[in-house]
Amino acid sequence: MKLPLFEAHTGIWEGTYTRLNEKGEVIDRHKSRLFLKMKDNQWIQKNEYTWDNGKKEVHDFGASLFDEKGVLHYNNKRIIGKAWEAGDVICLEWQYNEQPGTHLYEIITLLEDGHRMRTWQHSRNGKFEGLTMIEERRVAPQEAID
Secondary structure, X not given: OOXXXXXXXXXXXXXXXXXXXXXXXXXXXXXXXXXXXEEOOEEEEEEEEEOOOOOEEEEEEEEEEEOOOOOEEEEOOOEXXXXXXXXXXXXXXXXXXXXXXXXXXXXXXXXXXXXXEEEEEXXXXXXXXXXXXXXXXEEEOHHHOO
């Protein structure tokens, strides 16, 4: 199965997440390092987050499967959702398993200079809760991932 956009997004990415509340005020900012790999019909992902105050989080999503239509299905401890290629972007929708009522929508766009931009729309119980803006750059190809 050909999934050119997913393939183009593999590798190690570093960037910054900026979370805004529904009024547009910054409520969180942290650095990220993502490890994204495709193998057969699997998407393998691990995210590392660090804050200026020393806080760290690591989320290993393990392997998620693509179905016969090329839709990626997440179902792990942290999230349940799906992702798909749409034109020249990747779209996602998911929910946090440990935060009932959450629903997030994401658009990922690959830029020509080795950067990508991502935007999350957050809602809980049908109410808008803000946005997350993410700017990242690829620092290594997927072959550099263990």
